[in-house]
Amino acid sequence: MPKLHDLLVTDDDNFFGLEPELATLERARFVVMSAPYEGTVSYGKGTGAGPEAIRIASQQVELFDEITGAEHIPHHGVATLKPFNPDCTAEEMTIGQIYPVTQQILEAGKFPILVGGEHSVSPGAVKAVAERVPDLSVFHIDAHSDMREAYHDDPYSHASAAARINEWCPIVQVGIRSREKFEPGDPKRPVHCYHAWDYHSEGPWIDEAVGKLSRNVYLTIDVDGFDPSVFPGTGTPEPGGLSWYLGLKIIQKIAQSRNIVGFDIVEVAPTEGQQVSEFAAARLMGRIIAFISHYCWRGEGAV
Numbered sequence: 001m002p003k004l005h006d007l008l009v010t011d012d013d014n015f016f017g018l019e020p021e022l023a024t025l026e027r028a029r030f031v032v033m034s035a036p037y038e039g040t041v042s043y044g045k046g047t048g049a050g051p052e053a054i055r056i057a058s059q060q061v062e063l064f065d066e067i068t069g070a071e072h073i074p075h076h077g078v079a080t081l082k083p084f085n086p087d088c089t090a091e092e093m094t095i096g097q098i099y100p101v102t103q104q105i106l107e108a109g110k111f112p113i114l115v116g117g118e119h120s121v122s123p124g125a126v127k128a129v130a131e132r133v134p135d136l137s138v139f140h141i142d143a144h145s146d147m148r149e150a151y152h153d154d155p156y157s158h159a160s161a162a163a164r165i166n167e168w169c170p171i172v173q174v175g176i177r178s179r180e181k182f183e184p185g186d187p188k189r190p191v192h193c194y195h196a197w198d199y200h201s202e203g204p205w206i207d208e209a210v211g212k213l214s215r216n217v218y219l220t221i222d223v224d225g226f227d228p229s230v231f232p233g234t235g236t237p238e239p240g241g242l243s244w245y246l247g248l249k250i251i252q253k254i255a256q257s258r259n260i261v262g263f264d265i266v267e268v269a270p271t272e273g274q275q276v277s278e279f280a281a282a283r284l285m286g287r288i289i290a291f292i293s294h295y296c297w298r299g300e301g302a303v
């Protein structure tokens with residue numbers, strides 16, 4: 001199993017284009033994993049190119065976060081790991097590669113960030129977090145509930161990501177507008193699904209949804225949970241969904257009232273001739289880092 005130090009990108013070709021001394025494993029509080037995996041994709045292809053496109057786009061993102069009023073990214077540091085090998089099954093990717101590296105990131109006292117790739121990459125990261133962090137919920141933004149027990153006979157398919165995650169954690173889902181019928185499962189780990197038909201604009205439902213989360217929260221964000229005008233480059237761009245600002249405000253509310261302990265951004269499929277989706281993903285990553293730094297770590301190395 002590769003050690004974190006062997007996986008580290010040591011030059012400035014890292015996420016956010018940081019000076020290498022801000023991106024070492026000693027200095028950085030955040031560590032980014034890239035999983036360029038699209039082995040079980042069912043429709044539009046291209047998510048395998050997502051992590052690299054997001055990394056390049058992130059080098060153009062302004063490091064000052066005007067919402068929280070600070071440069072959290074250079075202050076806390078972000079380390080970048082070399083991409084995982086995508087030539088494998090979904091189970092080998094998420095449980096074989098991502099799970100043990102996430103464990104190492106957590107053992108080192110760092111904050112794990114995972115960039116996909118298709119949604120099948122997420123369960124391994126959640127499993128590592130759930131084994132270490134008590135009282136954990138997953139907040140899931142997606143057009144799809146991903147609750148199929150298996151898809152094309154693969155229980156680690158992208159369409160089964162939430163079903164695997166639900167073996168360890170309760171889930172709150174928002175943005176959902178293409179859903180298979182599923183049983184809510186074990187009452188100790190309920191799945192609360194906020195369908196986008198009823199829940200796509202600001203309202204009291206947001207506090208209710210956030211209120212269903214446990215003290216510690218992992219965010220898994222399939223970018224197709226947002227409206228395709230925000231992320232046109234994704235495998236299955238379902239019409240409708242969250243606006244950019246609504247999505248950010250929900251995540252801000254979670255950061256203000258819960259402890260976010262890890263997150264992933266998946267299903268970006270770069271589109272030839274434009275950089276909208278990868279830039280939005282890089283910006284989303286930066287905003288979430290800012291919210292975590294500002295709200296969850298207030299008083300703890302705050303800027």
Ligand SMILES: [Mn+2]
Nearest residue numbers: 143144222224
């Ligand atoms: Mn989806």
